[in-house]
Amino acid sequence: MRRVPWWLVAVLATVLVVATGWLPHDDAVELAERTLPILAFVAGLTVVAEMCAGAGLFEQAAGLAARLARNRRWALWSLVVMLAILSTTVLSLDTTAVLLTPVVIALARRTHTPPLPFAMAVLALANTASLVLPVSNLTNLLADHVLEEAGVGYLGLMWAPALVAIVVTVAALALRDRRVLRGSFDPNLPRRPRDKPLLLVSAVTVIVLGVAFALGAPTAPTAIAAAVVLLFVTLARHQKLPVRARELVPWRTLLVVLGLFAVVETLHSHGLGTLLADASGTGHGATDLLRVAGVGALAANGLNNLPAYLALEPAMGGDPLRVGALLIGTGVGPLVTPWGSLATVLWWQRCRTVMLDVPTGTIVRQGLLLAPVAVVLSTLALVATH
Numbered sequence: 001m002r003r004v005p006w007w008l009v010a011v012l013a014t015v016l017v018v019a020t021g022w023l024p025h026d027d028a029v030e031l032a033e034r035t036l037p038i039l040a041f042v043a044g045l046t047v048v049a050e051m052c053a054g055a056g057l058f059e060q061a062a063g064l065a066a067r068l069a070r071n072r073r074w075a076l077w078s079l080v081v082m083l084a085i086l087s088t089t090v091l092s093l094d095t096t097a098v099l100l101t102p103v104v105i106a107l108a109r110r111t112h113t114p115p116l117p118f119a120m121a122v123l124a125l126a127n128t129a130s131l132v133l134p135v136s137n138l139t140n141l142l143a144d145h146v147l148e149e150a151g152v153g154y155l156g157l158m159w160a161p162a163l164v165a166i167v168v169t170v171a172a173l174a175l176r177d178r179r180v181l182r183g184s185f186d187p188n189l190p191r192r193p194r195d196k197p198l199l200l201v202s203a204v205t206v207i208v209l210g211v212a213f214a215l216g217a218p219t220a221p222t223a224i225a226a227a228v229v230l231l232f233v234t235l236a237r238h239q240k241l242p243v244r245a246r247e248l249v250p251w252r253t254l255l256v257v258l259g260l261f262a263v264v265e266t267l268h269s270h271g272l273g274t275l276l277a278d279a280s281g282t283g284h285g286a287t288d289l290l291r292v293a294g295v296g297a298l299a300a301n302g303l304n305n306l307p308a309y310l311a312l313e314p315a316m317g318g319d320p321l322r323v324g325a326l327l328i329g330t331g332v333g334p335l336v337t338p339w340g341s342l343a344t345v346l347w348w349q350r351c352r353t354v355m356l357d358v359p360t361g362t363i364v365r366q367g368l369l370l371a372p373v374a375v376v377l378s379t380l381a382l383v384a385t386h
Helices: 006-019 025-054 057-068 073-091 093-110 115-128 138-149 154-176 196-214 219-236 251-280 286-302 305-316 320-331 342-353 360-384
Strands: none
Touching: 006 251, 025 057, 025 073, 025 093, 025 138, 025 196, 025 219, 025 251, 057 073, 057 093, 057 196, 073 093, 073 115, 073 154, 073 196, 093 115, 093 342, 115 154, 115 342, 115 360, 138 154, 138 305, 138 320, 154 320, 154 360, 196 219, 251 286, 251 305, 286 305, 286 320, 286 360, 305 320, 320 360
């Protein structure tokens, strides 16, 4: 019997809850107004990332890291960490998981370095570095709307938790993998890019995107404009698309995410909100915020960070500090289970594609090492700076 694809299940579920009225009309309209621009942003940014990968931007960045490392494994790992942070910050955690993971694994293999520490660092930072900008994580984009209504800037609220989450992650991984990262390697660098002008345009586009997002440019129009520019330049240079045209936009993933949003909003309309409000408590003292972050992390690891955030957000009452704590829990926290975030699912699939077997236990152990400390210290940083 042929298995029904998840995207079709998501479409049917969305149609069902709307058509039957289980999701009230006003709630459905509000949900669409909030989430459809975010999904459009994801579509545009995914095209940007695919075109950059096709131009060789990620591969050349990894090669540059190998040259700058001067044959030292610890230096190479450090530069890969910086690349993962930059990719996650500007192009989102899902982009890092999908496009950077295979490049980093290939780089490790070319330098005769065990690839697992490099791959696991990408996995960790794809999640824990996702607090920096609103575009770094879908949950951030959802929260940015709430913070704007409260008159609070995202960067002003989240800079300290984001910094702490990254520092804790890098320090813990460096300590754990210190023995593997000793010694030197013989470089086997990537080939030269096929089209240097296209590579240059891709690099400049990414830089401009990062600056634009940091300055508060509208996310969806900016991402779509960048995607159009890269598509135009690629075709004008007579280069092939990196993937088939119908695969440039991850429409299946977007439909699944939309279905998750619709189902969670429906459950919220029928009592889930009261239950979650009781679990997350009230107030914005240190203990209260740690409780919010903890509930968010547990919900994200149990379900997935996107529906977890959407379900818990109304219980925050629009309080910026509580929303920030929830972002920490649902952004930094979902490291323990392979389904905790979409980025982890995508990362695991990419590892399998390049023949790197990562047991579930390896993901769980790293998550247990990082998530509790990173969530607690990032939440305390939020408290200390506000």
